[in-house]
Amino acid sequence: MDKTYRSIKVIGFDADDTLWVNETYFREAEQEFCNLLNKFETPNKIDQELFKMEMKNLEYYGYGVKGFILSMVEMALELSNNTISNLTIAKIIDIGKDMINKPVELLDGVENVLKTLSNKYRLILVTKGDLLDQERKLEKSGLINFFHHIEVLSDKKEVNYTKLLRHLDIKPSEFLMIGNSLKSDVLPLINIGAEAIHVPFHTTWAHEEVPVNVHDNATYLTVSSLNDIIQLMS
Structure with a gap:
């Protein structure tokens, strides 16, 4: 499916299983x-x-x-x-x-993708989980300087994203979210009028799985690797 992202000004990245192994x-x-x-x-x-x-x-x-x-x-x-x-x-x-205490194991291409996209877009990290643990992993990852803003949410539902975008003064139409979870990183964004790209990880927690009938690829893209995003956003 051909899709363009000309209106995008800000790109959000999930952390666990999108940037590093979790x-x-x-x-x-x-x-x-x-x-x-x-x-x-x-x-x-x-x-x-x-x-x-x-x-x-x-x-x-x-x-x-x-x-x-x-x-x-x-x-x-x-x-x-x-x-x-x-x-x-x-x-x-x-x-x-x-x-x-596990080491932070970056996924393939992460540093290059963030470095390339940060030259053109404002990048933010949008994750959920324990604040202290996520801060520790981000610090160990060496990626912190690529992001203009870090947000650790209690959950990733439409209401959470809406509040975040409003707080950061970002229009949904100008925001793209990238992550491995359809439930948390893709569908809520589509539902509030933003864009999303799905980058599947080989293992998915049962809580993040969604029924097959919601996998509507007419509204979002799925790519096999973060590296594919550079060409899409160039």
Whole structure:
């Protein structure tokens, strides 16, 4: 599909799994968690119940590693009928600390794309999750100087984007969002009159998946790599 972005003045980038690896570390942590609790349930059942616990706890803890740790602890207590040992609880906490201390692994082409686009557009980072953790990753990434503004949202829904664009005095018609999640980085923007480009990551959290019937490629583009965006925006 041919699409032009002549009116775009500001480009927003998602962070996790758009600029750097994130979901992979959660999947690895889930596997370690299942290994710790395998005497209580099957891995598949543990995965299912942990996801349910995360969804229940989103309203309390929000997104990010810290909420994930608390959900794992709560799930361990529930699956073990409160018989889980202090040592296992400590190991669960260590899983979370290891996640927080992971190196920031940039995805292919990120630095070149940001450097090239920053010469023509105002770039902003729009992510969600734990503020401290996202600030840490951004600092480690070495990308902070490419962005005119950094925003860590509690969620990425239409109302959140509308408030952000209004606060930054950006017209929706002049804004393009780039990210790996249709649910968080693409569809809300299309719905408020902005543009969006989908850059899929090989692993998607179940909470970010959307029904196939909303994948309407007449309204947004999907590219295989961030590198493809340079030609689109030149």
